[in-house]
Amino acid sequence: MxxxxxxxxxxxxxxxxxxxxxxxxxxxxxxxxxxxxxxxxxxxxxIEWDERETVTTVIPEVDEEKCTRCGECGEICQFKAIAPLEATVLVFPELCHSCGGCFLVCPEDAIDEGTRELGMLEIGHYNTTGFVHGRLRIGEAMxxxxxxKVKEKLxxxxxxxxxxxxxxxxxxxxxxxxxxxxxxxxxxxxxxxxxxxxxxxxxxxxxxxxxxxxxxxxxxxxxxxxxxxxxxxxxxxxxxxxxxxxxxxxxxxxxxxxxxxxxxxxxxxxxxxxxxxxx
Amino acid sequence: MKIAVSAQGKDLDSSVDPRFGRAPYFIIIDPDTMEYEAIDNKQNLNLPQGAGVQAAMTVIGKEAKVLLTGNCGPKAFKTLKAASVDVITGVKGTVKEAVEKFKKGEYKVASGPSVQSHWS
Known part of the structure; x- marks a missing residue:
């Protein structure tokens, strides 16, 4: 339950x-x-701690050599986390919700998986009671x-x-x-x-x-x-x-x-x- | 050359909006001929985040080379700089007054954002 x-x-x-x-x-x-x-x-x-892991989320990393500046990644992004410009493609990791839309629409396969640290997941126990919690990275908004991730340990x-x-x-x-x-x-x-x-x-x-x-x-x-x-x-x-x-x-x-x-x-x-x- | 002005209304007598990303309109104007076009930024007003980046993309898409506005945050600033758009902050008065001052060379191009990020 x-x-x-x-x-x-x-x-x-x-x-x-x-x-x-x-x-x-x-x-x-x-x-x-x-x-x-x-x-x-x-x-x-x-708590007696048993495990500790860093939790990350996927963000886009653009291969500017492959990118043709078609602009589709910027169109699909609802959070304005990727801005395709002529000179360069800017990524704002803190705005990315990791929906994966840009990976899917890129016709040139120019978007690689980068990461943003979300925080820590810590697992332990108190006597015989299991315990899990997350610690959000300071400055992380999401x-x-x-x-x-905490609930994956249910x-x-x-x-x-x-x-x-x-x-x-x-x-x-x-x-x-x-x-x-x-x-x-x-x-x-x-x-x-x-x-x-x-x-x-x-x-x-x-x-x-x-x-x-x-x-x-x-x-x-x-x-x-x-x-x-x-x-x-x-x-x-x-x-x-x-x-x-x-x-x-x-x-x-x-x-x-x-x-x-x-x-x-x-x-x-x-x-x-x-x-x-x-x- | 075209310049962009963040505005509270659709014409040259409108006030310059102190906000860039969430200004209701952008006036895209040729300062030599004073011919202009008003861009509705309404969809940006409701964006949960990224309004500055989106507004910068709009200005860049209209091929403006200079932006006159009140304040500009770091993401919008970075985006505009990447497209070689000069940013002028601290602009007040009507759009017409702002453009006239710009023509007289009374403004200084900003070297960085005038306000902090909402995110970090």
Whole structure:
């Protein structure tokens, strides 16, 4: 099963939920941190690293001897990453989305495969829980290709927990695609509700069932609960606002290892998800 | 010789647009005869990226040898330079005023882009 933890709003508790759920499940889980722009699940888990690889993407390299300046590569490129001029053919690697269009249309076979570094893929484990994350190269603007590489490491024999980036744009959509279920973590505030609505919109477009976890329950207002009820979206778990939780988190520790009620909550969350998927 | 001016409208009384890649129009003009043509750049306004490169290709395709604009980023600048188009940035006022100033030699050709890349 593939379970994505997403949120819309940042700072609601995606990482906290993803890491604790994975640790609770132990050898039944694999945790994939898909927030490649700022991965931080590893800060809460004492990871033993097994593998590290550089991830690259294909970009065009033009053989100017063979090139007849027909201009077809420039025509097909939707991202303006290749500019065929009389004097030379310019390539802007940072604009290239690696669609391969220019390779296909070049009648002279003048385009060779070059590479652009996207970042690093790191694979390891925490006790018996599998772990994968990506680190986007600083300055790289495109996260989705690296997220796809992280997801290539999915172990379908496990409950794969995907920790999504915040927001509702391409990196989030790329993380969510292919998931069996999406857990949306929010907080009971107007800000939390606003961004939750956006995130629910994405899950609906993708046609993936989703449920809500309300973190820091007890602060704010009842807006999230009322809205969820009206929309008929299940509230899977309410995590009470608790200073102890903040203290354990601040020390970079796992809540399931410090507070017994957290194991109970994780168990409850999983059974609610199963129940929702059966209906 | 033709020159290109990034413009907010279709005629010589339009203001020079400070943006190059996402200017609504380019006025391609012969400064000797003041004969001109307005190129609609609307499709470029909606490009998610690469508007500067595309705008440079448009100017190059119209065989302009000089560009008068407000700002020009590094990719557009590199593309224009590769086609030997002189770039003049910091241009203000109407298209007509800009062309008159150009004719009087009041502008200096830029040696580099005037703004940074959006990408890196």
């Amino acid at each position: 593939i379970l994505t933890i997403a949120s819309g709003k940042g700072g609601t508790g995606k990482t906290t939920l993803a890491t604790n759920l994975a640790a609770y499940l132990g050898n039944r889980a694999q945790l994939l941190d898909c927030d490649v722009e700022e991965p931080n699940d590893h800060l809460f888990l004492d 996260a989705p290709p690296l997220i796809k 172990d379908l024999n496990k409950i794969a927990i995907l920790d999504a980036p915040p927001g509702t744009s391409c990196p989030v959509v790329n993380t969510m695609i292919g998931s069996d279920y999406i857990v949306l973590v929010t907080e009971p505030t107007p800000f939390g509700l606003h961004d939750l609505k956006l995130a629910v919109g994405v899950t609906e477009k993708l046609g993936i069932p989703a449920g809500i976890v309300i973190n820091r329950y007890g602060i704010g207002d009842a807006g999230v609960e009322q809205w969820a009820e009206k929309q008929n979206i299940p509230v899977l778990l309410k995590i009470p606002f608790d200073r102890k939780v903040a203290e354990i988190y601040a020390e970079g520790k796992l809540l399931v290892e410090e507070l017994p009620e957290w194991s109970q909550m994780m168990g409850e969350l999983l059974s609610k998800i199963e129940k929702h998927l059966q209906n």
